[in-house]
Each structure stands twice: as C-alpha cells, then as structure tokens.
Amino acid sequence: MILDILERSLRERSPLIPVETLWGGCQGSRMPDVQPARLTPEIARRVAEVCPTQAFTAQEAGAPMQLTLSYAACIGCGRCIEAGEGAVVAAESFPWTGVSKDRLVRRWDLEKRAEIDAGLPQPSLARQQIYSVLGRALNVRQLDPGSCNGCEAEITALTNPYYDLERFGIHFVASPKHADMLLATGPVTRNMREAVKRTYEAMPAPKIVVAVGACGCSGGVFAGSYAVAGPVDAVIPVDSYIPGCPPTPAMLLSGILRVLQSAAGKLPEMERAHAAQVSERKESLR
Amino acid sequence: MSFAGNSGNQGSVRERNTANMPVPLTRGGTPARLVSLFGSLDSAGRVVVQYVFDTGELGYHVVQSPFDGSFASIAASVPAAAWYERELHDQYGVELAGQPDPRPLLFHENWPEGVHPLRKTPGEIPWAEREYPFLKVQGEGVCEVAVGPVHAGIIEPGHFRFSAMGDVVLHLELRHFYTHKGTEKLFEGVSTERGVALAESVSGDNCFAHAVAFCQAVEAACGVQAPPRAAALRLVGLELERLIGHIGDVGFLANDVGFVLAHTLASSFKESLLQASARCVGTRYWRGVACPGGVRTELDPNKIRELSSAVTEAARKFAELAHIVLETPSVQNRFESAGVLKREVARDLAVVGPVARASGMDLDVRRDHPYGHYRGLRLEIPVTHYGDVMARARIRVAEAAVSAGLIVETLAALRPGAIVEPVVSRGDVSGFSAVESPRGELFYWVEIDKGGLRRCHIKSPSFQNWPAMPFAVRDNIIADFPLINKSFNLSYSGCDR
Numbered sequence: 001m002i003l004d005i006l007e008r009s010l011r012e013r014s015p016l017i018p019v020e021t022l023w024g025g026c027q028g029s030r031m032p033d034v035q036p037a038r039l040t041p042e043i044a045r046r047v048a049e050v051c052p053t054q055a056f057t058a059q060e061a062g063a064p065m066q067l068t069l070s071y072a073a074c075i076g077c078g079r080c081i082e083a084g085e086g087a088v089v090a091a092e093s094f095p096w097t098g099v100s101k102d103r104l105v106r107r108w109d110l111e112k113r114a115e116i117d118a119g120l121p122q123p124s125l126a127r128q129q130i131y132s133v134l135g136r137a138l139n140v141r142q143l144d145p146g147s148c149n150g151c152e153a154e155i156t157a158l159t160n161p162y163y164d165l166e167r168f169g170i171h172f173v174a175s176p177k178h179a180d181m182l183l184a185t186g187p188v189t190r191n192m193r194e195a196v197k198r199t200y201e202a203m204p205a206p207k208i209v210v211a212v213g214a215c216g217c218s219g220g221v222f223a224g225s226y227a228v229a230g231p232v233d234a235v236i237p238v239d240s241y242i243p244g245c246p247p248t249p250a251m252l253l254s255g256i257l258r259v260l261q262s263a264a265g266k267l268p269e270m271e272r273a274h275a276a277q278v279s280e281r282k283e284s285l286r
Numbered sequence: 287m288s289f290a291g292n293s294g295n296q297g298s299v300r301e302r303n304t305a306n307m308p309v310p311l312t313r314g315g316t317p318a319r320l321v322s323l324f325g326s327l328d329s330a331g332r333v334v335v336q337y338v339f340d341t342g343e344l345g346y347h348v349v350q351s352p353f354d355g356s357f358a359s360i361a362a363s364v365p366a367a368a369w370y371e372r373e374l375h376d377q378y379g380v381e382l383a384g385q386p387d388p389r390p391l392l393f394h395e396n397w398p399e400g401v402h403p404l405r406k407t408p409g410e411i412p413w414a415e416r417e418y419p420f421l422k423v424q425g426e427g428v429c430e431v432a433v434g435p436v437h438a439g440i441i442e443p444g445h446f447r448f449s450a451m452g453d454v455v456l457h458l459e460l461r462h463f464y465t466h467k468g469t470e471k472l473f474e475g476v477s478t479e480r481g482v483a484l485a486e487s488v489s490g491d492n493c494f495a496h497a498v499a500f501c502q503a504v505e506a507a508c509g510v511q512a513p514p515r516a517a518a519l520r521l522v523g524l525e526l527e528r529l530i531g532h533i534g535d536v537g538f539l540a541n542d543v544g545f546v547l548a549h550t551l552a553s554s555f556k557e558s559l560l561q562a563s564a565r566c567v568g569t570r571y572w573r574g575v576a577c578p579g580g581v582r583t584e585l586d587p588n589k590i591r592e593l594s595s596a597v598t599e600a601a602r603k604f605a606e607l608a609h610i611v612l613e614t615p616s617v618q619n620r621f622e623s624a625g626v627l628k629r630e631v632a633r634d635l636a637v638v639g640p641v642a643r644a645s646g647m648d649l650d651v652r653r654d655h656p657y658g659h660y661r662g663l664r665l666e667i668p669v670t671h672y673g674d675v676m677a678r679a680r681i682r683v684a685e686a687a688v689s690a691g692l693i694v695e696t697l698a699a700l701r702p703g704a705i706v707e708p709v710v711s712r713g714d715v716s717g718f719s720a721v722e723s724p725r726g727e728l729f730y731w732v733e734i735d736k737g738g739l740r741r742c743h744i745k746s747p748s749f750q751n752w753p754a755m756p757f758a759v760r761d762n763i764i765a766d767f768p769l770i771n772k773s774f775n776l777s778y779s780g781c782d783r
Contacts, residue, residue, distance in 0.1 A: 005551070005610065015554055028564030030574065052480045077483055077574045078582070090568070142440045146465045148779045149442055150490025150571065156440050157560070160553035174438030190411075191394045191464045192443060195435050221487050226403050226411060227392075227468035246490065248570065 015162045017250075022163070023257070025250035026094035030076035031243070032056075032084075033091035034069065034106070036113045041065055043087045044110055050079040053214070053221060065110040071096050072104045072217035072231075075245035097242045098210070098255030098262075101233070104217065104241055138170045138260065141179035141203070145196045145232065146222075147186025150246040151213040155183065157249045170256065176202040181259070184232045185246075187215040187222040193229045200236040205277060208263055210255065211238045214245040239263075309364060310349070312342040319649075320636045321346065321720070322729050322745035323370035325378040325404065328352065329714075333378050333405065338718070338729065338745075345655060346720065353378075359385040366636035369753055377404040377470075389418065392466050392782075403471050423449035423457050431764060435464045442778035446767070453763040458756040465782040473742035478504045478578045478709065478732075481739050485730070486573050488744055489780030491531060494523045495723030496730075497576035500742070502657060503730040504578040507717025508709050515703040516580030517658035518696050522593070523572045523581075524721070525689040525696075529597065530559050531724035532640075532682040532689070533604050535775050539679055540611050542769045543620040548611045555600045555607075562596035565589070580706030585697075594697045601690030608683040612676070621676035625770030627758040628673060635754045639726020639747045640685065641774055644678040646671035651722035659696065673758075675773040711736075723747060725777065748781040 041058075044067040048058040055073035059066045080088045096104055107116040142155055158165040159172070173179050176199045188196050200209065211232040214220035219231045232238050240262075242255035309317045318339035325333050333353040337360075341347045351357075359382040361368040372391035374380050379402035382388075390397065398414040423430075429450050435443035445461035469488055473481055485500035486493040498520050505511060512520065537552025560570040566589040567575050575583045585593070611617055627637070632645040642649060650667045652660045668684035670677045716733040726747030733741040755774050759767055 005607065006547075009551070015557075028561075028568070028570040030568055052483050075483055076569070078568065082582075143436065144440075144442050144465070146467060146779075147442070148487040148490040148493075149777060150487070150493065150573075152440050152442065153491045153571070157553070157557060160557050161550060162554065162557050162561075172440060176436075186465070187467065189465055189467055190396055191466055192435065193396075195443065195464070199436055215487075221483050222467045222469070222472065225468040225472055226408055227466050227471075245487075245573070246571075248564075 016164055016167075017162050019168075019253075019257075022250045022253050024093040024095055024254055026091055026244075026248060027250070029091075029094070029244050029248045029251060030078045030081070031071065031074060031091045031094055031096075032069065032076075032080050032088050034067070034084075034108055034115070035087050035089060036108050036115055038085070038087035039067065039108060039110060039113055040087070041110050043084055044108075046083045047080045047088055050083045052077060052079065053218075053223075056080055064112070066116070067108045067110060069106045070104055070218070071106075071243040072101060072241060073214060073220065073223075074243060075214045075220055077245075094251055094254070097244075097247065097251045098240050098258030101217070101238075101241055104243060138168070138181060138256075139173045139179045140170060140181045140183055140256075141173055141176045141199070143176075143182055143184045143196065143199050145184055145186050145192045145216075145235070146189035146228065147213065147215060151185035151216070154246045154249055154252060155185070155212070158252055163249045163253060165253065165256075168257070176200075177204065179203050179207070181208040181210060181256075183210050183212055183256075184236075184238075185212040185216050187219045187225075187228045188230060188232060188235045190227050190229050193235055196232075196235050205273070208240070208259060209236060209238045210240045210242060210259055212242045212252070212255075213247060214243060217241045217243050220245060309360070310339050310341055310347050313344060314342070317364075318342070318347060319633075320364050320366040320370075321727065322731070322743065323367050323374065324731065324743040324745075325353075325374050325380060326731075326733060326741045326743070327405075333380055335374065335380065336731070336743075338731075340649075340654070342654065346718070348718070353380055356383060357381070358383050361386050365634045366750070366753075369749065376402065378402050379405050392463050394418065394463070403468065407471075418461070420447055420461075421457065421459050427451050428456065444778050448764055448767075450764055453765065455759050455762055455764055455767070458759045458767075460752060460756060462752060462778065463782045465779045467779075467783065469783040470742055470744060473732075473739045475738050475740075477738045478711070478734065481732075481742065482577060483574075484742075485744075488783055489746065489748070489777040490571070492527060492723045492725060492728075492777065492780065494527045494572040494576065495721050495728055496744075497572075498524060498658075499719050499721040499723070499728045499730040500732070501576050501578045502719035502721065503717050503732045504734065505707075505709060505717070506719055507715040507732055507734050508578075508711050509715075510579060510707050510709050512580040512658065513704040513707055514659070515701060516705045516707075518700055519581050519583075519585065519705065520576065521659040521696050522693050523567075523575060524723075525692045526559065526563065526593075526597065527572065528724040529601065529686050529689040529693070530556050531775075532686040533559075533600070535682055535772070536604075536608055536611065536679055536686075538772050538775075539621070539675070539769065540617065542772050543617055545611060545614065545617060548607060551607050552604065555604050559596060559600050562593055566593045577706065579709040580704070582706070584705055585700075590697050590700060594694050597690050597693045601687060605683070605687060608686075612679060612683065618676065620766075620769065621679060622674060624675045624766050625758040625762055625773060626673045627754055629671065631754060631757045632673070635750075635757075637726075637751050637754045639723070639751065640678060640681045641751050641754070642726065643667065643669045644681045645673035649727075651720045651727050655720055657719065657721065663692075675769055678773040714740075716741075725775070725780070726751065744783055746777065746780040746783065748776040748778070749783075751776050752781050 541549035
C-alpha cells in the first residue's frame with residue numbers, strides 16, 4: 001500500500017516551487033501597492049479613513065500633501081483596494097520583506113502624483129550568494145511571543161514540499177542556543193516579555209532577529225492593548241522585518257533570504273559587536 | 287440598554303434571574319451543558335453575569351444575573367464553570383463565594399492586584415511580582431517536570447507542569463494565558479466592520495470560523511440575515527477550514543510517531559488547498575472574506591470549478607493516505623489506548639468538538655443549532671466512544687470526508703444573488719451566535735450601541751477543552767504527551783485571547 005503511494009509520488013511532478021518564482025512573490029497576502037498616476041487627494045483621504053490600523057495616513061498640513069503607507073502596520077484587509085478606485089491595487093510583487101523598519105514606509109506626493117524616494121528596488125537574486133552565506137547552514141529558532149498562530153501556520157508551511165526551506169540549508173532548531181536567527185511573530189504580551197528576553201539572551205552571538213507579521217512589526221490590531229508590551233522591537237533589538245498578516249510563505253522565504261544577503265556583508269561587524277559584548281560582561285563580573 | 291439578546295441560531299430562550307443560579311434542564315430532564323459564563327456592564331456600570339447553557343432541542347438558554355455584591359460560585363456542581371469564573375474575577379473583580387480555585391487565570395505574576403480591565407479601563411499598569419501557587423503532588427519518588435512557555439518547535443507558548451513517578455504522569459497542571467492579548471477589551475468602541483479583523487486574529491488557523499461567528503452575532507443583534515448566496519459561501523469557507531485543519535492534524539499525528547512521509551504528504555495536500563484559496567478568494571486562510579451582512583468576495587464560475595476540483599482531489603488523496611496511516615501496526619501501537627478522555631470527564635467539563643465526539647458525546651452545533659446555510663441540511667456527525675488518540679484521529683478523518691462532500695455539493699448548487707445585506711444598528715442591541723469551528727463550538731456574544739461595539743465575549747472551544755487535557759494525560763508516560771496534546775490540537779491564542 002505504502003509502496004503504491006511512493007510509486008505514485010515518484011511519478012507525479014515535484015511540487016517544489018523554484019526560488020526564482022518565489023522571490024518577491026506575495027499572492028494571497030493582499031498587500032497594497034499604489035498607482036500614483038491615479039492618486040487624488042480625495043482618494044488618499046478615503047484610503048486613510050478606511051484603513052483599520054492606520055497603515056495609510058494622509059498628511060493634509062503643509063504642502064505638498066502626502067500619502068504615507070507603512071507596511072509594518074498593514075494587515076492586508078483589502079479595504080483600501082476597495083476604496084481606492086484603481087489607485088490602490090494588490091501588489092504583484094513585494095520587495096519590502098526582510099528589510100529595516102524605515103524601508104517599510106513609502107510616501108507619495110499628491111501634487112506630482114509620484115512616489116517620494118521611489119520604491120525599494122528588488123535586489124537581484126544571486127543564487128550562488130544565497131547558497132554560500134553561512135556555509136549553507138542557517139539555524140532558525142521560531143519564537144511566538146503572543147501571536148494568533150496565523151504566522152506560525154505560514155512558517156510551518158515553509159517546510160512543506162512546495163517551499164522546502166531546507167534546500168537552502170535553513171533548519172528550524174529546537175533551542176535558542178543552537179540558533180543563528182530568531183523569527184519572532186506576534187505582539188509581545190506582558191506575560192511573555194520575560195520569556196522573550198531570556199530566549200534572546202540564550203542565543204549565541206552573532207545573532208539575527210527578524211520580526212514577523214503586522215503584530216511583530218508594529219503590534220498590528222493588538223497595538224495599545226493593556227496586555228501587550230509592544231511589537232518585538234519594544235523588548236529585544238530587531239535587525240529586520242517581514243510584514244504581512246500573515247506573511248505568505250513566499251514573503252517569508254524572500255524575507256529570510258534577503259536578510260541573509262544583507263547579513264553576509266554585516267558578519268564582521270556583528271562579530272565585533274559580540275566581542276565587545278563579551279568583554280563588557282566580563283568587566284561587569286569582575 | 288436592553289439586554290434582550292437575539293440569536294443567530296435556532297430556539298434561543300432568554301430570562302432574567304436575580305436569585306442564585308439554577309442550572310436549566312434539557313427536555314430529557316438532564317442538566318444542560320454549560321456553553322459559556324461571562325460578565326458585562328449594564329448602562330449604570332453594574333456588572334451583570336451571564337450564563338449560557340445548551341438545552342438541546344430547547345436551544346441556547348441565556349440567564350442574566352445582575353451582580354449584587356455577593357455571588358455564589360457554581361463550579362463545585364458545574365466543573366466546566368471553573369475557568370470561566372476565574373476569568374470573570376480577573377476581568378471584573380467579581381468575588382465568588384465558595385470558588386474551588388480562586389487563583390488568577392489571565393494574569394500572571396507581573397499583574398498588580400485589584401486591576402480589573404473590563405470593569406474599569408486601566409491607565410499605566412505597574413509591573414508587579416506576585417506568587418503563583420502550583421498544586422504540589424507530594425510523596426517519595428515524585429518528580430516535577432516543567433515545560434514551557436517556550437517550547438521546542440514551531441508551537442505557541444504555554445506552561446505544563448508534570449508531576450511524575452518514573453515515566454508515568456500522576457498529575458499535569460496547565461499554566462496558560464501567556465498569549466493573553468486583552469482582545470475582548472480591544473473590541474470596545476470599535477465599529478462592527480473593524481471588529482472582524484480582531485475576530486480573525488483570535489486564532490489565526492480558525493480565522494474564518496471566528497469571523498463568521500462574530501458577523502452572525504452582529505447580524506442577530508441588528509436583525510438582519512446574510513443573503514442565501516453569502517450563507518452558502520460561508521459554509522464553503524467553514525468546511526474548507528475544517529478540511530485543511532483536519533488534514534494537517536492527521537499529518538502531524540503521524541509525524542509524532544515517526545511516520546514522516548505521511549506528514550509530508552498531508553502537508554502538501556493542505557498546501558494545495560491554501561493555494562487554491564489564495565487564487566479563488568484572494569487570501570490563503572479566507573481572511574478578510576466575511577463581513578457583517580455577508581461576504582466581501584464573489585466567486586465566478588471558473589473559480590467555483592477550480593475550488594471544487596482542488597477539494598475533490600485533496601480529499602481523495604487524503605482519504606487514501608489516512609487509510610494507510612491508521613492501518614499501519616506501528617501507528618496503531620502508539621495511537622490506541624493512549625490519552626483516553628473518559629466520557630464522564632468530557633461531560634463534566636463540557637468538552638466540545640472532535641475531542642467530545644471521540645469520547646462519545648454526540649454534539650455538533652451545525653446539526654443541533656443550525657445557522658446560515660446549515661439550516662435544512664441533513665448532516666452526518668461521526669461519533670465514537672473510545673476517547674483515545676486513535677478515536678480523535680478517526681473522527682477527524684471521517685469529518686474531513688463529510689466536509690469535502692459538503693463543499694462540493696454546496697458549490698455545485700450555488701445560486702446567483704446578492705452576497706451582502708446592509709447592516710444597520712438600531713441603537714442598543716445585543717446578540718449571539720454559535721458556530722461549529724474545526725475545534726468545536728465557538729460562541730460570540732456582542733453588545734452594540736451608537737459608538738460601535740460595547741462588549742464582545744468569545745467562548746473559544748480551546749478555552750473549554752484545555753482543562754480536560756490533563757485528565758487524558760494522567761497515567762500515560764511523559765513521552766506520549768506531545769502525541770496526546772497534538773490529538774487534542776487546541777489553540778493557545780484562541781484560549782488565551
């Protein structure tokens with residue numbers, strides 16, 4: 001019986017999605033993109049009004065009038081797309097993943113109908129570089145500081161045969177002591193604050209922390225709750241951000257790979273920071 | 287403010303009661319099952335305690351008792367009330383006389399005494415350091431094993447404390463609410479439209495069931511009904527969520543006994559359904575699809591065909607795989623007689639969903655209190671009485687097949703029509719709705735005034751079922767705990783909210 005299944009699986013085409021197809025993909029996330037040519041002050045105001053998490057804001061005061069979009073807060077509810085009369089559309093590709101927090105913010109000048117500091121360029125995908133970073137062994141510890149489990153479901157999907165994260169040498173590990181990267185989802189609740197700090201401290205340096213999901217990046221729909229201490233960076237230092245509610249496996253994968261690309265250049269710097277930290281600790285023990 | 291609630295389900299009864307709480311009876315004369323117990327504030331700011339019971343054929347029965355300073359606990363005679371009463375105390379500061387376990391539930395050592403956020407909106411909350419007394423099992427050779435809140439693997443946080451003698455568990459104490467996010471409080475003052483996003487973030491993998499339960503409660507309160515096409519599309523989403531959940535669960539169960547190939551295959555069947563959802567409704571987990579009054583997303587004939595064939599294909603492959611998994615001797619060895627939840631315990635703790643149906647409790651909201659498109663459907667509800675890991679796996683396999691059939695039939699019979707009905711609140715109203723989510727009965731209570739939502743209470747099936755898990759673990763070896771836990775597959779965030 002089991003042999004039948006194995007035989008059939010072997011005959012079927014592999015579901016594995018090539019990394020070039022995944023790179024920058026965001027289908028199923030409903031992350032918004034703006035068509036500046038169609039943007040009017042009226043639409044900008046309406047879009048900001050319907051946004052439940054103030055990801056879109058329209059600055060009236062001071063010329064020129066601006067529309068701002070922070071992907072950190074966006075939950076992909078699609079209300080701006082409904083209200084935007086074609087000026088706001090679902091993004092077809094999404095390079096704003098695995099980047100620093102300030103890169104998650106986009107601005108449009110409503111008079112010129114153009115983006116200010118044009119959007120983030122999609123970096124070229126250097127397969128060779130990805131495969132070479134960290135000697136093909138990145139150990140990731142996933143941490144849930146209070147998430148709704150939506151991000152966990154998508155992170156788990158990364159290990160299925162469609163995405164197969166292990167092909168890049170990326171493994172999920174059980175202990176923070178074995179981890180190079182911490183993937184932290186969700187807002188940090190009051191009740192998890194201590195555990196989050198201790199998990200971070202248990203990781204050996206150099207360590208990379210990535211905040212995942214609208215809640216991890218900004219608190220999302222839980223921002224301001226009595227039971228929430230804040231987004232991940234309110235409790236531990238965060239290097240990069242992967243927005244989305246939840247981010248799709250393609251966004252997660254692109255984000256992690258992008259973090260790796262930029263971390264490759266930063267490794268010596270991180271080593272130095274670690275050495276400084278160690279000597280500081282030795283100092284304090286003395 | 288009128289407290290008269292309207293129900294999204296059939297046969298609701300409402301009543302006011304100031305005397306001590308008697309448990310209503312079913313038509314057969316047995317005590318009704320406790321569905322939920324929660325507080326709210328009346329227009330004068332006084333606490334009203336609401337008890338919800340399922341009286342079977344007589345429908346949901348809501349009893350409202352204004353709190354007059356002294357109140358008796360019902361947990362000694364209705365054990366299922368224990369966690370609700372602890373939550374009521376944490377949220378509203380209501381002291382209950384004779385409460386068997388008065389320890390805090392939602393709030394941990396960091397929470398200062400006397401702060402009850404649903405009674406009075408707190409300002410800056412100082413960080414406290416309090417003690418939490420765990421139950422101690424005493425005697426020679428008893429060893430305590432503490433696990434969590436941070437677990438190995440991609441799992442939500444929670445704390446388990448085992449008292450074991452050798453490998454055998456004598457007692458398991460749960461300490462949850464690490465992911466408590468104050469969600470019920472966040473609903474206050476929010477528009478019903480925006481409330482959907484909050485409901486979707488209570489338990490991410492069951493986001494559509496939460497969204498539909500919330501929307502139906504709002505619709506009941508406002509006296510509107512989603513159009514037939516919207517109700518049918520909701521059924522498709524709800525059953526798809528169940529199918530996806532059950533396929534994943536059976537895969538994970540196989541994984542926990544070393545049958546990795548089955549897990550890999552199940553995860554790819556699940557992924558094929560998520561991708562079909564993304565192509566057909568725009569999101570993988572049907573987020574942002576439900577709205578008060580109906581749904582926001584239309585399905586054109588091409589998408590209907592695509593979704594239908596994806597479901598047929600995945601369900602066929604899954605049935606084949608599940609047969610192999612459950613007939614494999616090494617799997618049977620581990621699944622059978624592991625983690626038995628006895629029927630009496632399940633009944634006393636008012637357990638719901640597949641866990642209840644695996645322990646001989648024949649209940650399912652879809653059949654017992656039908657809502658939306660389930661009205662008038664004849665449903666086959668699989669029930670078995672062994673109560674072990676194998677029973678819970680078999681229930682899921684059987685339910686997955688039923689769900690796939692429902693989706694395909696409903697899509698084939700989909701009639702054209704509107705997908706949303708405007709919802710207008712007529713001032714101070716309240717309503718409730720129950721939905722059979724993949725984990726079991728999910729109950730929403732909403733109160734709406736001019737400023738939007740005034741109160742939203744969420745009874746999640748996980749909150750109800752967690753207290754029963756330690757009883758299933760007792761007398762098993764610690765090494766079987768992950769398997770037993772997985773066979774319950776409860777949501778931490780759904781429980782902690």
